Amino acid sequence: MTPVATTFFFYLLSGAALLGGVLVITRRNPVHSALSLIMTLLSIAGLYLMLYAPFVAGVQIILYVGGIMVLFLFVIMLINIEQASREERFSKQWPVGILAAAALGVLFVSVFFKGRSVLPTQLLVLPEEHNTQQIAVLLYSDYMLAFEIASLLLLVAMIGAVVMAKKRTTTP
Amino acid sequence: MTPITTLHYLVLAAALFVLGVIGVLTRRNVIIILMSIELILNAVNLNLVAFSRLYGLQGQVFSIFVIADAAAEAAVAFGILIAFFRNKETVNVDEIDLLKW
Numbered sequence A: 001m002t003p004v005a006t007t008f009f010f011y012l013l014s015g016a017a018l019l020g021g022v023l024v025i026t027r028r029n030p031v032h033s034a035l036s037l038i039m040t041l042l043s044i045a046g047l048y049l050m051l052y053a054p055f056v057a058g059v060q061i062i063l064y065v066g067g068i069m070v071l072f073l074f075v076i077m078l079i080n081i082e083q084a085s086r087e088e089r090f091s092k093q094w095p096v097g098i099l100a101a102a103a104l105g106v107l108f109v110s111v112f113f114k115g116r117s118v119l120p121t122q123l124l125v126l127p128e129e130h131n132t133q134q135i136a137v138l139l140y141s142d143y144m145l146a147f148e149i150a151s152l153l154l155l156v157a158m159i160g161a162v163v164m165a166k167k168r169t170t171t172p
Numbered sequence B: 001m002t003p004i005t006t007l008h009y010l011v012l013a014a015a016l017f018v019l020g021v022i023g024v025l026t027r028r029n030v031i032i033i034l035m036s037i038e039l040i041l042n043a044v045n046l047n048l049v050a051f052s053r054l055y056g057l058q059g060q061v062f063s064i065f066v067i068a069d070a071a072a073e074a075a076v077a078f079g080i081l082i083a084f085f086r087n088k089e090t091v092n093v094d095e096i097d098l099l100k101w
Helices: A006-026 A030-050 A054-078 A094-114 A128-140 A144-165 B006-026 B030-055 B058-088
Strands: none
Touching: A006 A030, A006 B006, A006 B030, A030 A054, A030 B006, A030 B030, A054 A128, A054 B030, A054 B058, A094 B006, A128 A144, A128 B058, A144 B058, B006 B030, B030 B058
């Protein structure tokens, strides 16, 4: 199925994503930041659908919004946000930080516009109905080793998180 | 109106990346810094998926690996954060200045 009104939806979704991003880095309350980040993540999932990547869009919603963001909200509620919401939001080096980030952005955009002739103009035909199947075939053939390493990484991260967050019974 | 090309997605991803960098460099709250890192990872994912429209499905496979890495990173970071908060009662990065207690 070809997408309809691509231009309108692209600008709508990218506007929502950018607005959410700005709210993430400016809100005082971490819960509001987390909710704005959820808005950004959902807009990016919509953009994945427009790029013929329905499986990545589904993973984004289930894993990012349903998993990682819930973890964020849990941790925000475990620590004391009352005190954090009264303190200064930005660190002392914020002008330098914004300047460095703006320089990085100018560099990115100038590289994109200088090198855009390198990009192929012909778009590939990616059939959506086989998307999940094709990704699975790639994961279990060409990227088998990377897939196994990713599972090992998740195991190590799980053990690491439990060891870190465990209460110490004996103080050294 | 001009049709949406890959360049549009690249510029949007660059803007999200810059927002994430600003968040990492200027905020004091560790949780917001972690959220900014998620923003950066999402910008990279958007780039990968946009390029997979031009060069094949490998970009989408890599974006799945990036999402798995983001989950692992968030889990370990929150483990460290909770261990730290239990000892020092603060989440501000400029007050986190010790390796051992």
